[in-house]
Amino acid sequence: MKSRITASLAAAGLVLMTATGCNMVTTQATTFEYTASDGVNLPSFEGPGLEVRNALVIADQDGAEGNLIAVLANTSDSAQTLSVDWGNGDASIDVPAGETVSLGGADEPELISSLDAMPGSTISMFFQPGDAEAVEIEVPVLNNCLTEYAALAPNDSADNAEACAPVAEVERHGE
8 A cells, every 4th residue: 555655656756856856957047147139239248337328220111221220328427438340330329427328219310321221121231339349230220110119210100001011911711
């Protein structure tokens, strides 16, 4: 009788370990930092305390011009300058000490003329916070078809229904 109870407990323990033991060897997805939005974040590094969050470019329909949209957070006690370089230009953006600058939000976006990148692609940009080493990031280029981006393209109207129409129709089941 004791051997049956022992065998039952051992079997139950084996089932329990089999069903829940995957977490012992599998990396938890919640331990990875990622950008949960349309833009990209500048990777964390030792530097002057200037963070770049949710960087993206909202381009016109032909990809000739675009607006750099981002949130710049200065967590230091002194004013910082972010230098941004891309293929055909550059910009410097000042961020006061302990302040946040929202390009495309409360603050004007940074115009990128001669963009030469179609919506749906990426553009290589170099971000240099303060005196730190520049970091290259592939920044997504989007159009202004989404409501939240409607007013952010440099010269397009969000009312252009043809430009914002889906390029493929999805077949719905049961229709």
